[in-house]
Amino acid sequence: MARNTHRKNRAASQLSTRNYNxxxxxxxxxxxxxxxxxxxxxxxxxxxxxxxxxxxALALPAGLHLLVGNLQALSGxxxxxxxxxxxxxxxxxxxxxxxLIDQLEKQAGITEVRLISREQALNEFKLLSGFNDALEALxxxxxxxxxxxVPDEAHSEPAEAERLVTEIExxxxxxxxxxxxxxxRRFHGITEIAKRxxxxxxxxxxxxxxxIVGNTIRLEIQNRHAEIEIxxxxxxxxxFIRRPFLYSGLWYGFFGGIIAWVMIVLSLWLLAGPxxxxxxxxxxxxxxxxxxxxxxxxxxxGSAFLGLLGSWIAVGRHLSEIEPT
Amino acid sequence: xxxxxxxxxxxxxxxxxxxxxxxxxxxxxxxxxxxHSGAGKSTLLKLIGLLERxxxxxxxxxxxxxxxxxxxEIPYHRRDVGMIFQDHRLLHELTVFDNVxxxxxxxxxxxxxxxxxxxxxxxKVGLLHKERAYPITLSGGEQQRVGIAxxxxxxxxxxxxxxxxxxxDPALSREIMSLFxxxxxxxxxxxxxxxxxxxxxxxxxxxxxxxxxxxxxDSAG
Ligand SMILES: Nc1ncnc2c1ncn2[C@@H]1O[C@H](COP(=O)(O)OP(=O)(O)OP(=O)(O)O)[C@@H](O)[C@H]1O
Ligand SMILES: [Mg+2]
Numbered sequence: 001m002a003r004n005t006h007r008k009n010r011a012a013s014q015l016s017t018r019n020y021n022x023x024x025x026x027x028x029x030x031x032x033x034x035x036x037x038x039x040x041x042x043x044x045x046x047x048x049x050x051x052x053x054x055x056x057a058l059a060l061p062a063g064l065h066l067l068v069g070n071l072q073a074l075s076g077x078x079x080x081x082x083x084x085x086x087x088x089x090x091x092x093x094x095x096x097x098x099x100l101i102d103q104l105e106k107q108a109g110i111t112e113v114r115l116i117s118r119e120q121a122l123n124e125f126k127l128l129s130g131f132n133d134a135l136e137a138l139x140x141x142x143x144x145x146x147x148x149x150v151p152d153e154a155h156s157e158p159a160e161a162e163r164l165v166t167e168i169e170x171x172x173x174x175x176x177x178x179x180x181x182x183x184x185r186r187f188h189g190i191t192e193i194a195k196r197x198x199x200x201x202x203x204x205x206x207x208x209x210x211x212i213v214g215n216t217i218r219l220e221i222q223n224r225h226a227e228i229e230i231x232x233x234x235x236x237x238x239x240f241i242r243r244p245f246l247y248s249g250l251w252y253g254f255f256g257g258i259i260a261w262v263m264i265v266l267s268l269w270l271l272a273g274p275x276x277x278x279x280x281x282x283x284x285x286x287x288x289x290x291x292x293x294x295x296x297x298x299x300x301x302g303s304a305f306l307g308l309l310g311s312w313i314a315v316g317r318h319l320s321e322i323e324p325t
Numbered sequence: 326x327x328x329x330x331x332x333x334x335x336x337x338x339x340x341x342x343x344x345x346x347x348x349x350x351x352x353x354x355x356x357x358x359x360x361h362s363g364a365g366k367s368t369l370l371k372l373i374g375l376l377e378r379x380x381x382x383x384x385x386x387x388x389x390x391x392x393x394x395x396x397x398e399i400p401y402h403r404r405d406v407g408m409i410f411q412d413h414r415l416l417h418e419l420t421v422f423d424n425v426x427x428x429x430x431x432x433x434x435x436x437x438x439x440x441x442x443x444x445x446x447x448x449k450v451g452l453l454h455k456e457r458a459y460p461i462t463l464s465g466g467e468q469q470r471v472g473i474a475x476x477x478x479x480x481x482x483x484x485x486x487x488x489x490x491x492x493x494d495p496a497l498s499r500e501i502m503s504l505f506x507x508x509x510x511x512x513x514x515x516x517x518x519x520x521x522x523x524x525x526x527x528x529x530x531x532x533x534x535x536x537x538x539x540x541x542x543d544s545a546g
Contacts (some may be wrong), residue, residue, distance in 0.1 A: 001504070015387060016432065022432050155361035177354035230414050233374075235474070236431040325374055 007057045011163055016235070027245070036247040040111040047255075050216050054209050054256025058303050059263040061202035066264065066295075070288055082117060083167055085178045092173040097145045109164055119211035120145045144175065158188060197281040200203045206306055209256065213249050213310030221245065221318045233324040246308060253307020264291060326483060326516045327373060332382035334368050344538040345382070350516065353480070355509040357525045358518040358539030361533035366518035370485045370533070373516070374406050375399050387482050403433055407476030409486035413468045415460040421447070421471050422456040427452040429480040446474040450504060466497040473501070476507055486507060486517040494531070498524055 026111045039049045088097060097115055121143045126132045155164050161179055169177040221228065231241055268290050275288050291299070326336050327350040332341040343365045350356050358366050371377040372384050375391055384391040387405050394402060407428075425446055429439040436528050449454045450470035460468050469489060476484055486505070489497035498521060506528075519525060525532060533543035 013390065014394075016401045018401065021433070028433065033488065087498070225420075227416055230416060231427065231431065233376075233403065233408060233414065234428045234431055235400045235402075237400045240400075242433055 011242065012061040016312025018245060023179055028180075032243045033247050036244045037251055039244070040248060047252075048250055051078055051255040051259055052210065053212055054252060054285065054303065054307070055263060056206050057205040057212070057297065060262035061198055061205050062260055062299055063264050064194075064198045064201065064269060064296075066268075068191060068198055071194070072191055072291060076225040076238070078086055083179075084149040084151065084161070084168070084274050086171075087175045087178065088145045088147065088166065088173050089175045090144055092145060094145065095145065100171060101147060103171065104147065104168065107168070109151055109160070110149055111152045111153035112148075114148045114150075116146040116148060118145050121146060126161075145318075149177075191212070209253070209306045210310040210313065213252050213307045216252065217245050217249055217314040218318055220248065221314065225322060228322045229318070229324045242315050242319060243320070245313050249309075249311020249314075251307070251309040254300060254304040254311070256302075256307065257303030260303065261291065261296060261299060326354070326387060327374075327516065328385040332372065332384055334365075334377060337379045341538045342377075343372070343379075343388075343535075346535075346538075346540045347382075348533060348540060348543060350514060352514055353509070353512050354529045355505065355533060356515060356517070356528055357532045358535065359520065359522055359525065363436075363537075364535040365538040366535055367487055368518065368538075370408075370487050370518055372474060373483070374408050375402055376490060379492040381440065384450055392469040400401075400431075402426065404479060405481050407479070407481040407484040409469075409472050409476045409484065409489050411488040411491040413460070413467060413472040415471055415475075417460050419459075420456065421452065421458050421463070424460065424471055425474045425478050428475060430487070432479060434479075437487075442478055443474075444469075446478040449477070449507070450474045457497060465492050466501075468513045469493065470504070475502060477495055477513070481513070483500065483514045483516070486515070488518075488519055489517065489521060490521055495524070 086100075088100070094117065097117075101115060102108060103112050118141045122135065122141050126135050126142070129135075149164075149168065151161055151164055155161055165177045165179045168174065185252075228241055268288055272288055327348075329346050329348050330345045332343060333341065335364070343436065346365075346369065354381060358369060360366055368377065372379055372521055373386055374392070377444075382392075386402070389398075389402055389405075391402070416427070419427075422443055424442045426439050427525060429442060434442070444453060444456070449484050450473055451472055452467060452474065455463065455467065455471075463471065469492075473486075476486075484505075490501050492502065494540055502524065505517060531543070531545050534539060534544075
């Protein structure tokens with residue numbers, strides 16, 4: 001009877017072979033994902049240390065990226081950053097200016113056209129200069145009508161903006177057009193450098209994350225040397241042995257990403273007050289923009305991927321060295 | 326079930342672990358392997374479990390030609406060969422149950438089936454009541470029985486044991502050997518390396534004797 005049972009069990013498959021059952025495969029992955037999470041939670045201090053280091057390494061470039069983005073947004077909100085002032089000829093009156101505005105509004109590459117009438121300009125000048133009385137004495141308003149033209153984003157680039165200027169300068173009634181090109185150029189240059197810098201920093205710190213995770217996993221492999229040996233002895237495939245380490249790396253990266261996220265949110269929160277105060281002084285309603293959903297998803301996926309990659313490298317190098325004897 | 330054809334194993338340092346050994350063990354046989362220390366018993370078992378590869382000659386186990394087996398096929402071969410060690414090789418951070426369950430987990434057996442088989446194996450070695458204990462808390466004999474349960478839980482056609490009674494008193498040794506006989510009665514092929522000639526000579530099984538890496542005696546039981 002007993003002998004029969006044994007024979008029957010063997011008869012199904014004479015020898016052990018690979019078995020592909022997608023359901024079991026999926027369940028096993030879930031189990032390993034959860035159990036490696038459990039393993040990390042059983043050493044909370046060292047897990048926190050590792051993930052915090054990863055978090056800081058990721059928060060730095062991500063935060064700077066956000067900062068540069070904000071600077072660019074800020075430059076857009078500044079009048080004159082890439083806006084063109086069209087000084088009209090003295091003889092051009094209000095109705096002709098309106099015609100010009102209509103014309104400009106139809107032109108491609110322009111988002112906003114706005115008139116500063118000579119009266120408005122004079123009043124503002126009086127207010128700001130303090131030469132109120134002297135100006136009152138003038139019989140005629142010496143200031144021309146001015147049209148402010150704001151190019152769209154594509155035409156805010158220095159070269160494009162300059163082309164736009166020469167084009168609209170030719171319009172009838174325009175005395176001259178002025179673009180504070182130097183300033184735009186400088187700002188553009190600075191943000192470009194900052195962008196590159198963030199990219200380089202991001203690459204370096206991403207590499208650091210790889211090394212951190214790789215080293216952590218290497219130590220873990222060393223600590224579990226005996227376990228790996230025994231597991232190989234009873235017929236575990238390399239994929240089976242690899243899996244928990246890969247998930248550990250994935251979790252390290254993922255939680256590092258979450259810590260980075262929290263750090264950025266905290267920094268933004270700390271900066272928000274002073275920034276809106278400063279913006280208030282400049283009559284601007286500028287607000288720091290935070291992380292949007294896409295950036296958060298990118299940060300978490302990216303960090304999880306870095307963790308996975310780091311452990312993959314470590315596992316590839318160190319797991320095959322362990323063979324049972 | 327186990328074929329050795331002129332098998333030689335030379336270690337890297339030049340020592341011969343095994344010299345020109347040939348034999349055949351049929352399915353369902355129970356064989357003892359004996360010989361002095363350093364005679365090559367462990368080497369022979371390691372060649373069967375593919376912990377080592379032969380330098381010359383051919384080893385075939387359960388229909389597999391181990392000489393030509395690819396590296397990625399080794400795990401599947403090991404699932405068909407249950408191995409028992411003198412030092413048990415249990416995982417101390419796992420419970421007795423989880424230790425015994427390992428071969429089934431590795432082979433991707435479902436949860437319920439695993440529980441059923443692990444309990445059956447533990448029951449067989451008389452340790453069902455210790456399933457939640459950790460190996461450290463068990464005696465040497467009990468740990469050895471956990472190791473045996475782990476080796477047979479997946480019902481492999483071949484079971485190897487390297488000095489399974491090395492550290493046990495005579496009564497326990499007899500108990501372990503009678504366990505092996507029970508496995509043998511359900512069709513498992515067993516190869517057991519041991520120094521305990523007194524014990525095995527009273528049992529009615531084939532005995533192979535190694536001497537200085539050569540097979541010098543092969544007596545049917
Ligand atoms: N990894 C190794 N590297 C080099 N030589 C080895 C290695 N393993 C075993 N040997 C040598 O091979 C020979 C046979 O060793 P083996 O372990 O097979 O003997 P044994 O019969 O199991 O001995 P014991 O009864 O002491 O366990 C010995 O001379 C030993 O020194
Ligand atoms: Mg030995």
